[in-house]
Amino acid sequence: MIPAPLPALHETPELRQAAGETLRPGGLELTRRALAICGLTPGARVLDLGCGLGASAAFLAGQGLAALGLDHSAAKLTEARSLHPGLALVRAEAQDPPLAPVSLDAVFCECVLSLCPRPEAVLAACRRMLRPGGWLVLSDIYLRRPDLAPGPADGPGGGCLAGAKGRGEVLELVAGAGLELALWEDHSHLLNQLAARLVFACGSLAGLWAWLGLGQGCGADPRPAKPGYYLLLARHPEDGHGRA
Numbered sequence: 001m002i003p004a005p006l007p008a009l010h011e012t013p014e015l016r017q018a019a020g021e022t023l024r025p026g027g028l029e030l031t032r033r034a035l036a037i038c039g040l041t042p043g044a045r046v047l048d049l050g051c052g053l054g055a056s057a058a059f060l061a062g063q064g065l066a067a068l069g070l071d072h073s074a075a076k077l078t079e080a081r082s083l084h085p086g087l088a089l090v091r092a093e094a095q096d097p098p099l100a101p102v103s104l105d106a107v108f109c110e111c112v113l114s115l116c117p118r119p120e121a122v123l124a125a126c127r128r129m130l131r132p133g134g135w136l137v138l139s140d141i142y143l144r145r146p147d148l149a150p151g152p153a154d155g156p157g158g159g160c161l162a163g164a165k166g167r168g169e170v171l172e173l174v175a176g177a178g179l180e181l182a183l184w185e186d187h188s189h190l191l192n193q194l195a196a197r198l199v200f201a202c203g204s205l206a207g208l209w210a211w212l213g214l215g216q217g218c219g220a221d222p223r224p225a226k227p228g229y230y231l232l233l234a235r236h237p238e239d240g241h242g243r244a
Contacts, residue, residue, distance in 0.1 A: 017201050021055040021083070024111035024139070026190035030231045031056050031110065034137040037183065037233060040065060044105040047129065049094055049122070050112030054080030054087050060108070061087060070097055095121035101128050106135040114140050114163035123177035130236040136179055137233055141191065142167055144226035161227055170232065179234040188228035 020027055040046065042064035048057035051069030053076055060067035069089045071077055077089050092098050094109075095118050107126045116122050126136050146166030165173075167184070174181060 017197070021053050022110075023052050023055075025194040025229050026139075026187065028056065028059055029190065030139045030187060031059060031108065031137075034108070034135075034139075034231065034233060035060070035063065038106055038135045038137070040105055040135075045103060046106040046108065047097070047099065047104050049097070049107055049109040049126070050115070051080065051089065052076050054084045054089065056108055056110060057089070058084040058087055068099075070094070095125055097125055097129065099129050102131050104129045104134055105131060106137060108137045110137070110139045112140070113138060114142075114161075114165070116163070119163075119165075119173055120176065123173055123179070127177045127179055127236060132236050133238045134236045135182075135233060136174070136235070137231075138170075138174075139187070139229070139231045140164070140170075142170055142228055142230050144188075144228045146225060148224035148226075164227060167230070170230070174232065174234050178237070180237055181232070181234050183231070183233040185231045186228055187231055191227060191229035 016023070022028060043066055045066045046060050046068070048054075048060065048067060048069045051057045051071045052073075054069050057067045057069030057080075067088065069077075069080060069087060070092055071080070071089070072091065072093050074091060077091055080087065080089055090098065094112065094116055107130060109122070109126065113119050113122060123136075130136065141161060141164045143164050143166050146169070171181060171184070
């Protein structure tokens with residue numbers, strides 16, 4: 001008998017229990033760090049791309065920034081409006097945001113890119129919206145040993161780990177979008193902390209891999225690929241040049 005497909009991890013009560021409103025490792029820790037590095041001035045226009053329940057967008061607005069949250073999920077946006085009344089939110093796809101070119105000082109894309117089937121299109125959209133000198137803030141799962149990752153035939157995919165890439169591929173995607181790398185930091189300890197909470201919530205390590213979108217009925221195990229978690233900052237070239 002084929003088991004019924006599990007919902008994506010980011011849609012489960014287990015993740016809510018383990019990660020809270022941000023639905024990602026570390027909560028707002030890396031958001032705060034990125035904000036401190038970027039040095040955005042009050043009133044700067046920022047986008048939280050894939051805002052989910054609105055935690056980061058609300059935090060950024062609370063720092064005096066003109067923050068907008070964007071997500072494709074009507075249900076999440078409804079909850080975000082309930083949790084954060086007055087927060088500016090819009091429903092759209094990450095690769096096709098309805099914002100004007102050269103209109104943003106920063107785009108925050110936190111634990112979202114690995115869930116997007118076309119990450120190159122998402123990054124191209126980010127570059128298009130950023131002003132020269134504007135910041136892209138990425139945090140996400142990555143594979144420290146991508147050569148040992150389960151192949152497409154090993155699992156059904158659909159979760160963060162299924163869309164995770166190696167550091168080299170992430171950097172290639174960012175460069176290919178015409179953005180200049182400013183910072184890469186490994187914060188895998190945050191993923192380890194969340195994994196421990198998820199193991200408790202899911203009941204077993206095997207359950208964790210299933211909730212993450214790997215190994216359901218297939219025996220795939222992403223541990224040899226050493227999943228990690230990163231913070232990346234990149235900038236739109238100051239002179240406005242670079243690949244479009």
